[in-house]
Amino acid sequence: MEVWTNVQYRPPTAGDTVRAEVTEAGRRRVIEPRKDGMMMTRPILCAIALLLAGCATMQSVVNSKDQGTVRTYALSKDQAYDAAIRILRSNPGFDHLEQDRASGYLMGAFNSSLGFLGVWIEPSDGADTKVTAVLKTRTPFPAMTEKGFHDRLANAVK
Numbered sequence: 001m002e003v004w005t006n007v008q009y010r011p012p013t014a015g016d017t018v019r020a021e022v023t024e025a026g027r028r029r030v031i032e033p034r035k036d037g038m039m040m041t042r043p044i045l046c047a048i049a050l051l052l053a054g055c056a057t058m059q060s061v062v063n064s065k066d067q068g069t070v071r072t073y074a075l076s077k078d079q080a081y082d083a084a085i086r087i088l089r090s091n092p093g094f095d096h097l098e099q100d101r102a103s104g105y106l107m108g109a110f111n112s113s114l115g116f117l118g119v120w121i122e123p124s125d126g127a128d129t130k131v132t133a134v135l136k137t138r139t140p141f142p143a144m145t146e147k148g149f150h151d152r153l154a155n156a157v158k
Contacts, residue, residue: 057116057136058098058107058109058116058118060116060136061107061116061117061118061134061135061136062118064118064134064136065118065120065132065134067134068118068120068132068133068134068135068146069132069133069134069146069147069150070130070131070132071130071131071150071153071154072124072128072129072130072131073128073129073131073153073154073157074127074128074157075128075129075157076127076129077104077121077122077123077129079129080121080129080131080153081101081104081106081121083153083156083157084106084119084121084131084149084153085097085099085106086156087149087152087153087156088106088108088117088119088144091108091110091143091144092143093110093111093142093143093144094108094109094110094143094144095109095110095111095113096108096109096113097109104120104121104122105118105119105120105121106118106119106120106121107119108144110142110143110144111139111142111143114137114138114139114142115135115136115137115138115139115142115143116135116136116137117133117134117135117142117143117144117146117149118133118134118135119131119132119133119134119149120132131150131153133146133149133150134146135149
């Protein structure tokens, strides 16, 4: 009779080879871990995830205002602000919206704070309004991009 001590069972993971061996005691399952380098890939993926996790905070959006996408629109500050609120609220990925109308500032959090879109609305030359959008995200598929925001704002102007 075969006696096993200190044997730990683990369910098979993707890529493992599972084979069955017939022994005198009956049938048992043997799991052979994959040998394609996945053991090195997991730590690398974890390191990348940790690096990305530090990239998206509300403060990082505020600090990056000068690096955002800027466009000028033939709207008053109030018209641009109202249109920006409608755009952010109509996007299903946005969970939270901070706003300060007096300073022309909006901050939208999306996908349970996996990313933030900051919008600054300031008077420009004449009757035009300058709109700056800054996106910081932890996900490769944000709910909205800076370009997407500006495109929707441009369509709202028409």
